[in-house]
Amino acid sequence: MKIPVAEGGPISHVISYRDYLEGRIKRSAVRRNELTREKLKAATVRLLESGGYHEIPISTFCEEAGLAKGTFYLHFADKEDLVAQVLEEYTALQVKIMPSADGSKDAYAALIVLNSWFAETFCENVGLHRSMMQLSEAIPRITKIWTDFLKGLSARYIEEVQRWSNTTLDPEFATFVTYCLWGMLDQALYAIYAVKRNPDFERLARNQAYLVQSITLFQHRALFLENPEATFDKSVEGFLMLRGRK
Incomplete structure (x- = not known):
């Protein structure tokens, strides 16, 4: 917005990263492989809004994204890798649109x-x-x-x-x-x-x-x-x- x-x-362009990711998920041009990654990242943002990183198991990230747990490891090494990638992309975007x-x-x-x-x-x-x-x-x-x-x-x-x-x-x-x-x-x-x-x-x-x-x-x-x-x-x-x- x-x-x-x-x-x-x-x-000023103030962006909710959750809304930004969910908007990308809805685009028909997103490939299936990318869609899975975006769903996991969007789920991560939603979960971090209400809970702490240490209390969230990988299974919860997958459940929130509507994906099977085995899918997770096709895209991320572990939950640290997932959260780090989300934060890297989020911060890069905010610096860009400041x-x-x-x-x-x-x-x-x-x-x-x-x-x-x-x-x-x-x-x-x-x-x-x-x-x-x-x-x-x-x-x-x-x-x-x-x-x-x-x-x-x-x-x-x-x-x-x-x-x-x-x-x-x-x-x-x-x-x-x-x-x-x-x-x-x-x-x-x-x-x-x-x-x-x-x-x-x-x-x-x-x-x-x-x-x-x-x-x-x-x-x-x-x-x-x-x-x-x-x-x-x-x-x-x-x-x-x-x-x-x-």
Whole structure:
């Protein structure tokens, strides 16, 4: 689906990977061999939305896909191979369709475009993000998928930081800064929508729009040492008043 992420800004392509795969399954042009693979991948996405990777046996993936268990091994070595391939394809697609912030009137508007897209994408595919973040701690192949995903996303952030900065940043420094700022949103989304470990934080974050607007404001202040020239909801006006002691 297509969702406007900022007034006057570009249209962001936010894709539910489950819907994307199920759409591919319905295409008459898909060959039988490919159809089996797509059914197993779609089943994987559905199952990861509601359950943990370790609790799902191969037989359940096959049952969810409507396939015999023996069919599984014609396409994947094991469930780690299946989940890794799903995550590889998912992350490659998201990096490819990440919106451009071209046309934004300032740095804040550009960051809103990127942050809004990522928040919507995360929530549409929360099971995949939760699995990727958790499994990256234990499975080297998925660690690499997660790392490559972060590199792909941060490249666009670095581009925007450089675009709006009056100083040319060292590439490694720009990457470090971007990872730090990116982590604000990524970890907040993970805590609220993926693991739900902190109901008090979820209450304070209010809703997705408030979360994105607040974190984008924090990012802008951290990067440019000033408030953006934008109209804000009263709910975040308190952040604009923060000043250091002299």
